[in-house]
Amino acid sequence: MSKSPFLESVRAEIRTRHYSYQTEKTYLYWIKCFIRFNDYKHPEVMGNFEIERFLTHLAINKQVSAATQNQALCAIIFVYKNILKKNTDNLNFRFTKCQISMPVVISQQEAVSIINLMSGKYQLICSLLFGAGLRINEALRLRIKDLDFNNQSIFIFRGKGNKDRYTLLPASLVSKLKNQIDCATRLHHKDISDGYGLTSFPISLIKKYGNAAKDLSWQYLFASSTRCVHPQDGYICRHHIHESAFRKQLRKAVLESGIRKRVTAHTFRHSFAEILRNGNCPGVTRP
Secondary structure (H helix, E strand, O other), X not given: OOOOHHHHHHHHHHHHOOOOHHHHHHHHHHHHHHHHHOOOOOHHHOOHHHHHHHHHHHHHOOOOOHHHHHHHHHHHHHHHHHHOOOOOOOOOOOOOOOOOOOOOOOOHHHHHHHHHOOOHHHHHHHHHHHHHOOOHHHHHOOEHHHEEOXXXXXXXXXXXXXXXXXXXXXXXXXXXXHHHHHHHHHHHHHHHHXXXXXXXXXXXXXXXXXXXXXXXXXXXXXXXXXXXXXXXXXXXEEOEOOHHHXXXXXXXXXXXXXXXXXXXXXXXXXXXXXXXXXXXXXHHOOO
């Protein structure tokens, strides 16, 4: 199936601006939905009327959330502003205010009870969310080189806002983290013996780093069990485990714990911040 020149131009513009791969997928998804909804007309021949009709359809017929509606609007405005160079200032549709809700916070005892019901790498990931205040994507993207046991710190590469930062490495997790490094090392050595060994990098960085992508230090701490084809650069590599795998394990542990709160991966980060605010440090408790 041939690729759409228009969608490829959108993809190229997104990559030129160094947007994340997730943003690329999301924008392309909504642009395709917009085109399909309007009987496959080219966006060049459409304008504010078609945009307003599509967004109204999402709100009324699909009943999407305010955040999802704003996401679709961002994708469409991106196309008209940066690809088609057309003005949408008179668009009779504005960004919807998202409902502000208080974050769910669990106690240290509740957090530990959930973590104890998990096992293996999933327990370790959850321990990092709670003990180091990581976001789930930050934990999954950790590479072996990001752990500094001497200084008891964890390096977070391009966290929220595309900013790098350091956070504490809980002393109680040192042994488990070293065991996880051993697991990642064995998996990497198998990849090397099979003729592979490249880790996945953000777009085009493979050209810059080359065979350095085979270095153990660059491998993901929580590597996927299978190799894959890089979605942008096309080489065979090993990515980190998918967030959905962790969510499945967390959901099971929460149900078994009997805790009647909506607990997500981000709940542990909120709880970490709340416990620190109260003068305690969740990282010193061994789950």
